[in-house]
Amino acid sequence: MNFKRAILGFVKWVLTITYLVIALSFVSKREHQVTCSGINIEISDSLQNAFITKADVLRTIERYHSNLIGIPIKIINTLKIEQSLGEMQAASKVTVYKTSNGKLSVIIEQRKPMVRIINRKGESYYIDQEGQILPLSSKFTSHVMIINGNIDEPYKIEPYIKITDWAKDSNKETLPLICKLFDFAKHINSDKFWSAQISQVYVDDSNNIELIPRVGPHTVLLGSLDEYKEKLEKLKLFYKNALPEEGWNKYKQINLKYRNQIVCTKR
Template identity: 30%
Template sequence: MFKKLRLKKGVKVLLASLGLISVIGFTESKQNGETCKDVVIRIDNQHENYFVNEQDVLSLMTSAGAHVVKGASFRDLNLKEIEERVKSDRFIKKAEIYKDLKGNMLVNIALRRPFARVVQNNGPDAYIATDGAVLPVSDKFSSRVVLITGKYAGQLVKNDLMETDEGKKIFAMLKFINDDEFWKAQIAQIDIDKKLNMTLYPQVTKQYVEFGQPEELEEKFKKLEIFYKQILPQKGWNTYDRVNLMYEGQIIAE
């Protein structure tokens, strides 16, 4: 009697399991066969960089209309492949595409943010993003950021900054400036020569700053802060034409 009871319970558990598997299989089959009802695009744009909008993302998803997304069966849609098409735009840092329970395709986009613009005499301008990526300029939107000029500008845009030792040094310099509200507001332009020596041009005062190599950043900017906050208020804002920070422990102003 006890064995029969255990057998019946075992059969019930087996039947319940088979039923659950059937339901899951039916649900997955139904979802895979569903058509994409709508495409919902969400762009994380907290810094208000309007280089990419929803229409741009949709165009990337469909290869400018060559592929059908909305109304297509999810069985025929390769979401990873669509993600790769979207991420081909350099301004798009991250793209996540998935299907919700209502049959919609959800597209979450994170944008890169420029924090410098490279200006070239013999080539197109380019942006440098906060992750070191080199981005093209856009006719759609222009970002107000520090300008980079000089003979090294053309070399700078050949690779993302984190791919070379020189690029990493320049990136560290840009990040230092961008992370400090005072320097971010004060420095308008950085000229870089072939040996990586830098000259800074301020927004307001007339003197240029001979910074030298992008090294010992904290020490050099501390000296420059002393010059702006202690020396200039006493001597006059337009007394000097240039400031040299290249010598250890010294501020040379002429």
């Protein structure tokens, strides 16, 4: 009885292995026969950010291969396509894969501009949330906070530069102003109240930084960026407690430079 069971088990095992070998050979043969019938492109946040278009993606893919349509899907090197698309300045993450019906799927996540810089020389560029520099686009303008004025960067403005790299070997005294401004912009962007209120930052020098709000005909003299979180908290209390009673049109400037006090200049 045990012998028969052993024989039966062995036969089942052989049949299973034979089935798998035949199935795999069939799949392999079919994969060789399947040709690329199209390219599906998905670009995240394409309504909010249009730095990368489907046409840009197709042009980049065509540099790898002039025409993928009609060639065996098996010979397409998705890794090389990912690497090529990953070199696009506005691409944050790229995924390329093949589907069983012969489609090539491309998914791209775009970098999200956080702030636009216009420096002393008139050079303009974006910085994303990771500190990556992004060039302006002729096809799209991102509506983010603007920081302009007397700004000198310790580097040549080029793609792939990260602002955060310049902060690694710096202390509080030697930290470049652009790094401090990036940190300030991150704080504004992460706060629902301030991201809705502050539209522009003007830099006269490192000790005289001015905020231009969306609401109210006044400007805010922040002074330096030292202890800016405490200064903003003080300003928020002033907005909530004083301005509703005194009126938003009463002052032309709100000065936060002095410790523990707010100095206002009437219109």
